[in-house]
Amino acid sequence: MKNKTFHKRKILVVFAGAFAMIFVLIGRLTYLMVFDAEYYQKKAEDLHERERDIKAARGEILDRNGKVLATNRTVCTISVIHSQIREAETVIDNLSELLEMNSSEVRKRVEKISSIERIKSNVDKKTGDKIRNLGMAGVKVDEDFKRFYPYDALASKVLGFTGADNQGIIGLEVKYDKYLKGVDGKILTTTDARGIELDGVAEDRKEPVAGNTLKISLDYNMQKYAMQMAEKVRQEKQAEKTAILLMNPQNGEIYAMVNVPEFNLNRPFELNTEEESDENMTDEQKQDALNQMWRNGCINDTYEPGSTFKIITASAGLEEGVVRLTDQFQCPGYKMVEDRRIRCHKVGGHGTENFVQGIQNSCNPVFIELGLRIGVDRFCDYFHKFGLMNLTGVDIPGEAGTIMHKKENIGQVELATISFGQSFQITPIQLAATVSALINGGKRVTPHFGTEILNEDGKVTKEFHYSEKKHIVSEKTSETMRILLESVVSEGSGKNAYVEGYRIGGKTATSQTLPRSANKYISSFVGFAPADDPEILGMCVIYDPQGIYYGGTIAAPVIGNIFENILPYLGIEKQLEMQYTR
Incomplete structure (x- = not known):
């Protein structure tokens, strides 16, 4: 009886434990089927679905007149699905031949056990169609888009380019990437547990959304002509490089920005000079060379x-009231500042001259005297007031800032050299933006390219607006500077920029690069027209020209030639000539 009772208890314990486990399992199963069903359903779908991306068409970039500067071409991505391949050797041979790839590399990818393996992307559509028509099991041909630039090197350092993933890398392509890139689509196919696609089951497609179109202020015709002129003077003077900038000084719209040598946007990873071969370069050396090639010097x-820079010094002097047009100066060919003899570009000097003649002659002693009259404190104040110590805000990444002495380190000698544009550094775009403010009535504008975003129907969805800062100088100072700079072209060092029938203002420059012992120079000219109401500002910078290197001799004619052709194009009519009266 004792044993029977003991065994009954054991049986009850076992059955109780079994029922408890069953209830736990039922509860767990109920939880999984009711409360956690969505999670496991997704896991099951993932097991039986294969996903492939469909690249979205990137938005186009248009010039101010609607000319397409950047668009797309249809290309193909070739992939293989290991579990579906039936004749591996045939696949390897055909893909190696048609894709012009090493057979060992193709074999490595074909034999790799994965759900899907990419063999090559950006394959031209003609080749992709040939591969598709072979009907090889396990080989997938998906169409997508590759960025294409119809004019190769035109505005290469402005437009920039995209990578293999169609994402912007430099220039406007990266600045406006969020508007241009679009949204990629998907292709979903159903497979069995072995990863083989099921016959008769339709693909589920999520269509891509194309990117928006960017319209910019750049003008194709102006850019092309400026590029031709820049290349011409670079070759004639055997210069290292040449930059040309054309912009509207009233609103900051940039019509052209040239930096030669440019590079081919459709082959952005090929070096653009014959002298630089990448065969003997390390990866680091080649990347450095490419980074230099891509740099936008402006x-x-x-x-x-x-x-x-004497334009800035003169404006500050007039605004400060420390100089009048009739003030007399003496130039013996140099000026002593403390214990330093600072030379004028004219060794024999200009003799006695008034301020108007001083700016026409680009006389260093006149501007040294002017800088000393302004003084360190006030000159530094004008640097800030004119915006020279801030970035211009141009809509291309990587803008460099002004390199300037600390105020406490500026003595009389440093002040003297700053007054005629030496011993500090700025960018060409900074000089152009500042000069624009000094001749347009005193309004500091933001130089820019982007103007509008358009949708697929061509309707404007966004207009870009840029900051302006008024009263940089007074209207009176600005008007006086326009008159003075017109006289530089009509009577002074800028005569080679003269265009018959038009009132042109401007200023020449010739600066020596560091170290001075290298005897390398930068020749430049900045000009504007019409002088009484500027509608266009042009700037030319020639780096390390050989032979004659004076800005008035080699840079001024470039802008003069450009203005002669571009002013009629802009609809600016010839005016009656007006000489400045002393």
């Missing part, structure tokens, strides 16, 4: 502006 690089 924005990314600083230089000593030389005598073009």
Whole structure:
């Protein structure tokens, strides 16, 4: 009886434990089927679905007149699905031949056990169609888009380019990437547990959304002509590089920005000079060379502006009231500042001259005297007031800032050299933006390219607006500077920029690069027209020209030639000539 009772208890314990486990399992199963069903349903779908991306068409970039500067071409991505391949050797042979790839590399990818393996992307559509028509099991041909630039090197350092993923890398392509990139689509296919696609089951497609179109202020015709002129003078003077900038000084719209040598946007990873072969370069050396090739000198690089900066010094002097047009100066060919003899570009000197003649002659002693009259404190104040110590805000990444002495380190000698554009550095775009403010009535504008975003129907969905800062100088000072700079072209060092029938203002410059012992120069000219109401500002900078290197001799004619052709194009009519009266 004792044993029977003991065994009954054991049986009850076992059955109780079993029922408890069953209830726990039922509860767990209920939880999984009711409360956690969505999670496991997703896991099951993932197991039986294969996903492939469909690249979205990137938005186009248009010039101010609607000309397409950047668009897309249909290309193909070739992939293989290991579990579906039936004749591996045939696949390897055909793909190696048609894709012009090493057979060992193709074999490595074909034999790799994965759900899907990419063989090659950005394959031209003709080749992709050939592969598709072979009907090889396990080989997938998906169409997508590759960025294409119809004019190769035109505005290469402005437009920039995209990578293999169609994402912007430099220039406007990266600045406006969020508007241009679009939204990629998906292709979903159903497979069995082995990863083989099921016959008769339709693909589920999520269509891509194309990117928006960017319209910019750049003008194709102006850019092309400026590029031709820049290349011409670079070759004639055997210069290292040449930059040309054309912009509207009233609103900051940039019509052209040239930095030669440019590079081919459709082959951005090929070096653009025959002298630079990448065969013997390390990866690091080649990347450094590419980074230099991609640099936009107008924005990314600083230089000593030389005598073009005298526009700023003169404006500060007039605004401060420390100089009048009739003030007399003496130039014996140099000026002593403390214990330093600072030379004028004219060794014999200009003799006695008034301020108007001083700016026409680009006389260093006149501007040294003017800088000393203004003084260190006030000159530094004008640097800030004119915006020279801030970035211009141009809509291309990588803008460099002004390199300037600390105020406490500026003595009389440093002040003297700063007054005629040496011993500090700025970018060409900074000089152009500042001069624009000094001749347009005193309004500091933001230089820019982006104007509008358009949707697929061509309707404007966004207009870009840029900051302005008024009263940089008074209207009176601005008007006086326009008159003075017109006289530089009509009677002074800028005569080679003269265009018959038009009133042109401007200033020449010739600066020496560091170290001075290298005897390398930068020649430049900044000009504007019409002089009484500027509608266009042009700037030319020639780096390390050989032979004659004076800005008035080699840079001024470039802008003069450009203005002669572009002013009628802009609808600016010839005016009656007006000479400045002393």
